[in-house]
Amino acid sequence: MAKTESTMMPLGTQAPAFNLPDTVSGNTFSFSDVKSDKGTVVMFICNHCPYVIHVQEKVVEVAKEYQDKGIGFVAISSNDVENYPDDSPELMKKHAEKYGFNFPYLYDESQEVARSYQAACTPDFFVFNEKDECVYRGRLDGATPGNNVPVTADDLKLALRNLVAGLPVDTEQHPSLGCNIKWKQ
Numbered sequence: 001m002a003k004t005e006s007t008m009m010p011l012g013t014q015a016p017a018f019n020l021p022d023t024v025s026g027n028t029f030s031f032s033d034v035k036s037d038k039g040t041v042v043m044f045i046c047n048h049c050p051y052v053i054h055v056q057e058k059v060v061e062v063a064k065e066y067q068d069k070g071i072g073f074v075a076i077s078s079n080d081v082e083n084y085p086d087d088s089p090e091l092m093k094k095h096a097e098k099y100g101f102n103f104p105y106l107y108d109e110s111q112e113v114a115r116s117y118q119a120a121c122t123p124d125f126f127v128f129n130e131k132d133e134c135v136y137r138g139r140l141d142g143a144t145p146g147n148n149v150p151v152t153a154d155d156l157k158l159a160l161r162n163l164v165a166g167l168p169v170d171t172e173q174h175p176s177l178g179c180n181i182k183w184k185q
Contacts, residue, residue: 004121004180008137011171015040015132016116020076020106023092029074029104035132036072039163041156042126044119044181046077047095048086050145051178052123056099058151059123059140062160063103069164073103078114079122079182087182114181121178127159127169135159135169139176 019030034040043059045052063073075096079087089107096105108114117126127136136159143151159169 003177005175005177006124006138007118007120008173008175009118009126009134011134011137013134015042015126015128015134016113018076018106018108018113018116020108020113021089022104023089023107024096024101024105027104029106031132034072034074034104035128036070037130038070039130039135039160040072040128040132041066041074041160042117042128043073043075044078044114044117044122044124045075046079046084046087046122046179046182047091048084049122049179051121054145055123055140055143055151055153058153060099060101062140062153062157063101066157066160066164067102069160071160071164074106075101075103076106076108076113077122078108078111078119080111080184081109082184084182111181111184119181121176121180123178124176125156127156127163129163129169135163136173138173142174144177
């Protein structure tokens with residue numbers, strides 16, 4: 001596990017398109033399928049990363065709160081499952097059920113989607129506005145395993161609050177910190 005920061009996609013970048021299988025429903029979802037007229041959160045996570053597990057319950061809570069306010073949510077796992085079998089689609093489904101995911105959990109087998117989003121770590125959060133432009137990228141909040149900072153989701157929630165209210169999203173944003181995405185050789 002290499003501690004890695006997100007690369008911070010440039011603000012204003014159009015949301016890259018994707019078509020990926022949902023490990024829970026078996027359906028295929030595109031960005032158009034998960035996006036909302038108000039905004040959309042795309043998050044790169046995985047099953048085994050301690051940084052993801054540390055915040056997983058709060059992520060589901062935030063998704064529920066902001067889906068009710070019109071924000072779309074989707075999670076994507078892009079890890080190499082050959083070398084990291086804990087992140088297999090079968091176990092992704094179990095993980096989603098265990099934590100009560102209320103959003104699709106998609107499998108990016110080719111890793112092309114992670115590359116198109118410039119995702120570098122898990123968790124890595126991207127927020128797009130109603131025009132599908134990146135207005136936020138980075139961390140959930142300052143909490144990481146062992147740093148004794150409470151998991152609040154304050155950074156992500158501030159961006160979403162402003163987006164829902166039609167206000168500008170603060171451009172002072174912090175990279176996420178987590179496990180590196182497990183790239184194929």
